[in-house]
Structure formats: C-alpha cells, structure tokens
Amino acid sequence: MDKNVHTDMSVSIAGVTFQNPVMTASGTFGSGMEYSDFVDLNRLGAVVTKGVSSVPWEGNPTPRVTEVPGGMLNAIGLQNPGIDVFIERDLAFLKQFDTRVIVNVCGHTVEEYLDVVERLADEKRVDMLEINVSCPNVKQGAIAFGTEADALFDITQRIKKVAKQPVIMKLTPNVTSIAEMAKAAEAGGADGISLINTITGMKIDVEKQKFVLANKTGGLSGPAIHPIAVRMVYEAHQAVQIPIIGMGGIASWQDAAELMLAGATAVAVGAMNFHTPDLTVKVADGLADYAARHGLSKIEDLIGAVQ
Amino acid sequence: MSSERAKRTLTVVENRQLAAGVYDLRLRYRENEAPEQVIPGQFVGVYSRDSGRILPRPISICGWDPKTRTLRLVFRTVGAGTLEFSRCQPGETLDVLGILGNGYDLEKLAGKRVLLLGGGIGAPPLLGLAEAISEKNRALGAGQVTAVLGYRTNDLFLDREFAKAADVVIATDDGSAGFHGNVIEAVRSEKPAFDVICACGPLPMLRGVKALALERDCPCYLSLEERMACGVGACLGCVTKTAKVDGHSHVKNARICTEGPVFEAREVLI
Ligand SMILES: Cc1cc2nc3c(=O)[nH]c(=O)nc-3n(C[C@H](O)[C@H](O)[C@H](O)COP(=O)(O)OP(=O)(O)OC[C@H]3O[C@@H](n4cnc5c(N)ncnc54)[C@H](O)[C@@H]3O)c2cc1C
Ligand SMILES: Cc1cc2nc3c(=O)[nH]c(=O)nc-3n(C[C@H](O)[C@H](O)[C@H](O)COP(=O)(O)O)c2cc1C
Ligand code: FES
Numbered sequence: 265m266d267k268n269v270h271t272d273m274s275v276s277i278a279g280v281t282f283q284n285p286v287m288t289a290s291g292t293f294g295s296g297m298e299y300s301d302f303v304d305l306n307r308l309g310a311v312v313t314k315g316v317s318s319v320p321w322e323g324n325p326t327p328r329v330t331e332v333p334g335g336m337l338n339a340i341g342l343q344n345p346g347i348d349v350f351i352e353r354d355l356a357f358l359k360q361f362d363t364r365v366i367v368n369v370c371g372h373t374v375e376e377y378l379d380v381v382e383r384l385a386d387e388k389r390v391d392m393l394e395i396n397v398s399c400p401n402v403k404q405g406a407i408a409f410g411t412e413a414d415a416l417f418d419i420t421q422r423i424k425k426v427a428k429q430p431v432i433m434k435l436t437p438n439v440t441s442i443a444e445m446a447k448a449a450e451a452g453g454a455d456g457i458s459l460i461n462t463i464t465g466m467k468i469d470v471e472k473q474k475f476v477l478a479n480k481t482g483g484l485s486g487p488a489i490h491p492i493a494v495r496m497v498y499e500a501h502q503a504v505q506i507p508i509i510g511m512g513g514i515a516s517w518q519d520a521a522e523l524m525l526a527g528a529t530a531v532a533v534g535a536m537n538f539h540t541p542d543l544t545v546k547v548a549d550g551l552a553d554y555a556a557r558h559g560l561s562k563i564e565d566l567i568g569a570v571q
Numbered sequence: 572m573s574s575e576r577a578k579r580t581l582t583v584v585e586n587r588q589l590a591a592g593v594y595d596l597r598l599r600y601r602e603n604e605a606p607e608q609v610i611p612g613q614f615v616g617v618y619s620r621d622s623g624r625i626l627p628r629p630i631s632i633c634g635w636d637p638k639t640r641t642l643r644l645v646f647r648t649v650g651a652g653t654l655e656f657s658r659c660q661p662g663e664t665l666d667v668l669g670i671l672g673n674g675y676d677l678e679k680l681a682g683k684r685v686l687l688l689g690g691g692i693g694a695p696p697l698l699g700l701a702e703a704i705s706e707k708n709r710a711l712g713a714g715q716v717t718a719v720l721g722y723r724t725n726d727l728f729l730d731r732e733f734a735k736a737a738d739v740v741i742a743t744d745d746g747s748a749g750f751h752g753n754v755i756e757a758v759r760s761e762k763p764a765f766d767v768i769c770a771c772g773p774l775p776m777l778r779g780v781k782a783l784a785l786e787r788d789c790p791c792y793l794s795l796e797e798r799m800a801c802g803v804g805a806c807l808g809c810v811t812k813t814a815k816v817d818g819h820s821h822v823k824n825a826r827i828c829t830e831g832p833v834f835e836a837r838e839v840l841i
Contacts, residue, residue, distance in 0.1 A: 334625070
C-alpha cells in the first residue's frame with residue numbers, strides 16, 4: 265500500500281464528471297438551500313433535488329414521518345411546488361454553486377413525467393435527471409412503473425426520447441427481482457440507475473391502537489435498510505453495464521465504500537442527513553482518506569471491486 | 572458567536588425533576604458556539620445517544636441565559652428519547668440542533684395586555700415569553716401579562732416562576748388546584764382583560780383558543796407541534812394546513828419547523 269498516493273476522487277456517469285462520488289438522496293436535502301448552513305454545497309459530488317412534478321402537489325396528511333429502530337418511515341407524498349416555481353427559485357439558487365445538479369422527477373402518468381422532462385430540457389443548470397418511478401407514497405400509480413418490468417422499459421424509452429440530459433431511473437426495492445428491473449431500465453435506454461428507494465413499512469401505536477402515519481404505510485429508510493441496499497446494488501451491478509448510484513442507510517464513509525465495492529459508481533446520503541447535517545462532507549472526506557490509505561489512484565477503481 | 576443553525580455538543584449543567592415525569596434540563600454551549608439570538612417560541616432538536624434513534628427530538632426553549640450560554644429545556648418523558656434525557660447527569664453531553672424555527676414577535680406583544688394560555692407541557696415556552704414581554708413592558712411603562720396555566724392535577728410546575736412575570740390563573744382537570752376545568756373555561760370564568768393571545772398546548776386546546784380569538788376578534792399566536800424529521804425545512808414532514816398558499820411549496824401546507832412553530836391562528840387550519 266502506498267500511503268502517499270493522491271486519489272482522483274472524480275467519477276463519471278454518462279459523460280458527466282462529478283468531483284467526488286457523494287450526492288444527496290432526493291427528498292432529504294430540499295434543493296440544498298435548507299442545508300447550506302451546515303454544508304458547503306460546492307464540496308458535494310451533486311445535489312439531487314426533491315422530486316418535482318408538472319404542477320404543485322400538496323402531499324399526504326400528517327403525521328408524515330416517524331422514527332423506527334435504526335431508521336424512519338416517511339409518507340410525505342411528494343409535496344412540491346411544481347416545475348415553474350422549481351425553475352424560478354430552486355434552480356436559480358443552485359446557479360451560485362459549483363456542483364452538479366440532478367433533478368428528481370415524479371408524476372402520476374407518463375405524460376406528467378414527460379412534461380417535466382421537456383420543461384427541463386433547455387435548463388443548462390440541470391446536469392442529469394433522476395426519474396422517480398418508485399415512490400411508494402403516491403396512490404395514483406407511479407409505483408406501477410417501478411414494479412413492472414414492461415412498464416419500466418416503456419417509460420424509460422419515452423423519457424429518453426425527449427430528455428436532453430442523461431437519464432437515471434430510480435428503482436424501488438419493493439420488487440421480487442431487482443436485476444430484472446435494472447435490465448428493463450437498461451434496455452429502455454437509461455444512462456444509469458439509482459437504488460434503493462424506501463422499503464414500504466408500517467407502524468402501529470399499540471396504546472392508541474392506531475396507525476402512526478396518516479397514510480398507514482410509509483417508506484423505511486436509514487441504517488436499517490443498508491444491508492438490503494448493498495445486496496441490491498450488487499445484484500443490479502451483476503445484471504447491467506450502466507452505472508449505478510447507490511443509496512440506502514448511509515451513515516458513514518464505510519457504508520458508502522461498501523456500496524461502491526458492491527458496484528455503485530456514486531452514492532447518495534439520505535435520512536442520516538437528519539442526524540448529522542454535514543454527513544455528506546464527512547463521507548466525502550472519509551472516502552478520500554480511505555482511498556489514499558488503500559493506494560487507489562482513482563476512486564473509480566473501487567466500483568464493484570468486492571471479491 | 573454564530574447566528575447560523577448548527578449541531579452543537581452541549582454540556583448538562585443541571586437536570587432537576589419539577590413534577591411527575593417533568594424535567595428541567597440546563598445545557599451549556601461551549602465558548603464561541605453560543606447562538607447570537609434566541610427568541611421565545613423557538614426550539615431545538617435534541618439527539619439521543621443511542622445510534623438506533625436517528626431523529627432529533629424537538630423541544631421548545633423555556634429559557635436562555637446569554638451570560639452563561641445556558642439553554643433551559645423543560646420536557647415531559649413520553650418515550651425512549653425523553654426518558655434518556657431525563658436521566659442525564661451534570662457533566663454529560665447532548666448533541667443539539669439549533670436554534671430552530673421562528674419565535675413570537677415581541678414587538679407585536681410589548682405594551683399590550685397579553686393573555687398566555689399554556690396547556691400542560693405547553694407552558695414552558697410561554698415562561699420565556701412572559702419574562703421577555705414583562706421586561707419590555709417595564710421599560711415601556713405599559714402592558715400587562717396574564718398566564719392561564721392548565722394542568723391535569725395539583726402536581727404543578729413552573730407556576731411560581733410565571734408568577735414573577737405575570738398574573739397567574741391555575742386550572743386543573745381534576746379541580747385539585749385553582750380553577751376546576753380547562754384553560755378556556757378558566758378564561759371564561761375569570762375574565763382577564765386582554766388584547767392578544769399566545770398559546771401553546773395540545774391540539775384540542777389550540778382549537779378552542781382559536782375559536783376564542785375569533786369570538787373576541789383579537790390577534791392570536793399559536794405554537795404548533797407535529798412529528799419532525801429534519802427540523803430545518805428540508806423533508807416536508809412537519810406541515811400544517813394553511814389558509815393561504817404557503818411560501819415554500821405553494822400548496823397551503825406550511826412547515827412547522829421553518830415557517831412556524833408560531834403561527835397567527837387565522838393563518839392555520841387546525
Ligand atoms: C416544536 C415542538 C416543540 C416541542 N416542545 C416540547 C417541550 O418544550 N417539552 C416537551 O416535553 N415536549 C415538547 N415537544 C414534544 C416532544 O418533541 C416529544 O415529546 C418528543 O419528541 C418525544 O420523544 P420520545 O423519544 O420520548 O418519544 P417517542 O414516542 O419514543 O418518539 C418517537 C418519535 O416520535 C416523535 N414524537 C413523539 N411525540 C411527539 C410529539 N408530541 N411531537 C413531535 N414529535 C413527537 C419523536 O421525536 C421521535 O421521532 C415539542 C414538539 C415540537 C414539534
Ligand atoms: C423524507 C424523505 C423524502 C424522500 N423523498 C424522495 C423523493 O422526493 N424522490 C425520491 O426519488 N426519493 C425520495 N426519498 C428516498 C430517498 O431519496 C432514498 O432513496 C431513501 O431514503 C434511501 O436512502 P436513505 O436510507 O439514506 O434515506 C425520500 C426519503 C425520505 C426519508
Ligand atoms: S421537520 Fe423536515 S421540514 Fe420540518
């Protein structure tokens with residue numbers, strides 16, 4: 265091991281270079297504004313924004329969040345101001361930073377997704393799109409795209425036809441075979457995939473004998489899901505050639521390294537931002553030290569390197 | 572001094588039981604880490620030391636002493652997190668996210684006849700408010716503060732400290748001390764004079780307070796609660812329905828952690 269090696273921390277996905285592999289997981293970091301007191305956004309590989317739809321969505325009734333051992337459940341229901349306000353305010357805010365921007369897109373129908381993708385096509389500040397076909401908290405059917413391989417293939421193909429930025433399909437873990445879904449996204453022309461979204465869960469207050477969340481079910485995230493994320497990233501990496509953004513319960517640089525060893529090109533920090541608001545930067549620093557310690561000339565050598 | 576929100580490690584300087592399950596926790600900031608300004612009604616997020624409990628517990632600020640950089644939190648034990656905080660000993664540390672949210676607008680309250688309505692564990696943030704308003708009133712030579720505090724039983728807490736800054740009316744659910752009934756019933760019976768209401772307590776009480784304010788046609792500021800995850804406006808977990816389109820998501824859902832926790836009663840649909 266050469267301890268003095270300087271590791272190139274950059275990674276690239278579909279021709280877009282990220283200064284380091286550490287990103288924010290959609291929905292846990294707003295558009296970066298709310299965390300800019302804690303984190304120098306210029307230090308991130310990318311800011312991945314909260315899901316945005318063609319028109320404002322009001323989201324689910326409260327309670328929307330609760331803690332569970334080693335994690336949390338959320339049923340936000342994708343509250344967002346819609347693409348117009350997003351472009352005017354959030355994208356404008358992000359212009360002052362020297363970091364990549366990945367916009368997460370949600371919709372109820374293929375047309376709604378296409379609407380947002382088209383509106384973003386000429387926005388220079390948008391480096392990449394992440395298509396959330398997997399949010400478990402929206403009733404009207406976005407989930408179907410994410411759980412049926414044919415539907416995923418179809419929506420990927422249709423989005424690719426209109427998108428001007430590279431397209432990442434975000435996969436749900438609530439499926440029997442993640443490999444099959446990864447292949448469907450790849451066949452549809454996706455430039456990459458990201459996983460995992462939250463795992464559908466439920467919590468009941470035994471004293472009140474009521475559901476804790478108004479939505480009854482919520483998506484489980486946080487350290488509790490990390491081993492599932494590692495396994496799924498590994499399986500997806502075995503199944504497809506396209507790059508993977510790995511996420512699920514990252515609480516430390518070790519967790520990030522684990523996802524990269526399993527096959528992720530980049531990683532995203534989600535629920536644990538709520539515990540350690542500057543976790544993204546700590547993970548980036550920890551990964552850099554680790555890479556140097558292991559004598560890596562480039563961090564990309566870590567991708568899928570598990571033996 | 573820092574005005575930014577930050578996660579800090581604070582040292583426990585005192586932890587005292589005030590009533591059954593109610594604790595008075597004093598936490599000191601390190602030098603150079605103390606917040607520049609703390610406004611009554613703001614809150615902090617207190618982290619558990621158990622790594623399995625990832626989310627901060629929102630707790631209102633009951634008092635702030637800038638000279639000793641000491642934050643005062645008064646809380647009730649309801650679950651694992653608050654139980655852990657209740658067992659903290661002086662010298663131990665706790666990680667705290669703060670200072671969060673918007674407090675009461677003191678400019679709108681000073682010099683007026685202010686009615687504070689505190690239900691149970693809703694009383695603590697109003698103590699800091701009572702002290703701040705009465706200090707301003709002394710300087711102005713005008714204004715008055717009345718605090719109506721509701722408890723379940725005669726196991727009272729903070730009532731004597733309120734008495735130093737306000738005229739106090741006690742109400743208990745079981746009638747074992749003061750007025751027999753809830754705070755709204757106590758107001759109707761005792762008829763204190765007021766121009767503006769500030770209230771903190773359980774939702775059914777706040778609904779009653781809002782109705783009272785509409786009936787008397789007076790300004791009314793409510794401190795709301797909701798389950799939170801981030802505490803800083805990013806996750807959209809903690810929203811309340813609003814009468815007008817909110818400034819963030821433009822959907823009539825304001826974030827309690829960021830636009831609140833204090834709202835004008837007419838702005839929120841509770
Ligand atoms: C703005 C605000 C100010 C508050 N101020 C005070 C205060 O000054 N004193 C006080 O005693 N309590 C206060 N609370 C309530 C306090 O946050 C909860 O009692 C506490 O979070 C319970 O944590 P636990 O681990 O003991 O309970 P558990 O039930 O084990 O907690 C499980 C999860 O639910 C959350 N939770 C449970 N009850 C509540 C609740 N009522 N409100 C919000 N989240 C909850 C916890 O934060 C945690 O994430 C306030 C709440 C809010 C939103
Ligand atoms: C509060 C919250 C909101 C989320 N919102 C979105 C969203 O808008 N779009 C999306 O694709 N994923 C969303 N997610 C999923 C995360 O991006 C991530 O995939 C998941 O939480 C797993 O990572 P974690 O365990 O690190 O949180 C959300 C997660 C949380 C906790
Ligand atoms: S708790 Fe996350 S937005 Fe309020």
